[in-house]
Amino acid sequence: MITAAPHTTPGVLDGIVVADFSRVLAGPYATMMLADMGATVIKVESPTGDDTRAWQPPVREDMATYFLSVNRNKHAIALDLRDDDDLDTAHKLLAKADVFIENWKPGGLAKFGMDPEAVAERYPELVHASITGFGTTGGAHLPGYDLLAQAASGLMDITGEPESSGQKAGVAIFDVVTGLHATVGILGALQERQRSGKGQHIAVNLMSSALSGLVNQTSAYVAGGVVPTRMGNDHPSLAPYGPFAAADQPLILGVGNDRQFRQLTTALGASELADDERYATNPARNAHRDELRATLETYLQHRPASEWVEEFRELGIPCSEVFSIAQGVEFADEIGLAPVQLTGAEKVPTVKHPIDYSRSQVAYDKAPPTLNEDRQSILEWLDAEEG
The missing domain is CATH 3.40.50.10540 (Crotonobetainyl-coa:carnitine coa-transferase; domain 1)
Incomplete structure (x- = not known):
C-alpha cells in the first residue's frame, strides 16, 4: 500500500x-x-x-x-x-x-x-x-x-x-x-x-x-572579460594545485594559501622555497608555475605517493592519491562515510x-x-x- x-x-x-x-x-x-x-x-x-x-x-x-x-x-x-x-x-x-x-x-x-x-x-x-x-x-x-x-x-x-x-x-x-x-x-x-x-x-x-x-570560470568572463582556456589539471588561480609526480605515481596537491605552501615546503625539506620571491605568494607561484612544478617534483621523486600523502595529511596539507572509482568507494568506507x-x-x-x-x-x-x-x-x- x-x-x-x-x-x-x-x-x-x-x-x-x-x-x-x-x-x-x-x-x-x-x-x-x-x-x-x-x-x-x-x-x-x-x-x-x-x-x-x-x-x-x-x-x-x-x-x-x-x-x-x-x-x-x-x-x-x-x-x-x-x-x-x-x-x-x-x-x-x-x-x-x-x-x-x-x-x-x-x-x-x-x-x-x-x-x-x-x-x-x-x-x-x-x-x-x-x-x-x-x-x-x-x-x-x-x-x-x-x-x-x-x-x-x-x-x-x-x-x-x-x-x-x-x-x-x-x-x-x-x-x-x-x-x-x-x-x-x-x-x-x-x-x-x-x-x-x-x-x-x-x-x-x-x-x-x-x-x-x-x-569562477563563467565569472572570469562575465565579470573580468577573461576567456578561460584549457589548462589540463592546473588551476587558473592557484599553484601548486593538481597532480605532481612522485616516485611511483602522481599525487594531488591542493595548496590554497601561503601558509599551506610553507607547510608543504617544510615537509619536503625545502623550506627556503617559501621565502623565494618566485614562490612566496600565490600570484608569484602562478607566474612561475612551471618552474615550481619541476622544483617540487625533484623532491617528491624520492618517495612513493602513498608515503607522501600519509605524511602530508598528518600536517594538514591538502593532498590525495588518484583513485579509481572502486578505490574511492573503499576510501570513503575506510574513513567512516x-x-x-x-x-x-x-x-x-x-x-x-x-x-x-x-x-x-x-x-x-x-x-x-x-x-x-x-x-x-x-x-x-x-x-x-x-x-
Whole structure:
C-alpha cells in the first residue's frame, strides 16, 4: 500500500507526495533526493519504461545500474497518456500530489492538459517543476542532452590538456547539477506555499545550470572579460594545485594559501622555497608555475605517493592519491562515510544519500522498482484517497 512515510522514523519531507513524470537523469536524481528525505514519489513511466532501463551494460540481475543509481524509494506505474483511462489516472495523481515534476519537451504536455498554464489553473496548490535542456524560448527546440550542455556552456573547452580539442566530464555532471537545482527550487516553492497556500511553476534548464555551475570560470568572463582556456589539471588561480609526480605515481596537491605552501615546503625539506620571491605568494607561484612544478617534483621523486600523502595529511596539507572509482568507494568506507547502503528487502546496493540529519531519518526502504511494479497499489491508493 502507498504511504506518505514508508520508513519508521519520519523524514523531513514526510507527507509530501511527488508525481514524477521525469525520465533519464536530472529529474529522477531530484526525485530520488526527495524520496530519500521521506516524500512519497510515484514514478510515472511510459509503457516502454524509462530510457535508462535499457542503458546497459553494466547490470545487476538484468537491471541497468544506471537506472538503479537514481530510482530507489519510488513507487512505479506505467501510463500511456494517449489512453483516456491512463490520462484520467495521471490527473487523479496530480490532484493528490504536492509536487509535479517533468522533463518533457516544451509544449509536449499541452495536449494532455498538463502544461504549466493548465496545471496552474486546475491545480493551484501544486508545485510544478519543469526541466528542459535550453529553456523555453530560443532554445526550446534543442534536445536536452547533458553532453550538448557541456559543449555549449564551455565546459568542454576548458577541460583537457591545452593541446587537445576539449574533453567532456566523466559523468553527466550538468544533469546532476540541474537535478540538484530542481530539488532546491522545489523545496523553496514548498516553503513559500506554506505561507501563501499557493503552488507555482518553477523552471530549470541544463544550460543555465551549467553556466551557474561553472562558477569562477563563467565569472572570469562575465565579470573580468577573461576567456578561460584549457589548462589540463592546473588551476587558473592557484599553484601548486593538481597532480605532481612522485616516485611511483602522481599525487594531488591542493595548496590554497601561503601558509599551506610553507607547510608543504617544510615537509619536503625545502623550506627556503617559501621565502623565494618566485614562490612566496600565490600570484608569484602562478607566474612561475612551471618552474615550481619541476622544483617540487625533484623532491617528491624520492618517495612513493602513498608515503607522501600519509605524511602530508598528518600536517594538514591538502593532498590525495588518484583513485579509481572502486578505490574511492573503499576510501570513503575506510574513513567512516558508509558510502554503500543496502536498499529494500532485496538489499540492492546503492550509493548513500549525501545529507546526514541529526534527528530525521533518510530512507533506504524500497529498491528501484521494476516497470509498473506498483500499479495496483497506486490505483487502490488513488481510489481510496478519492473516496
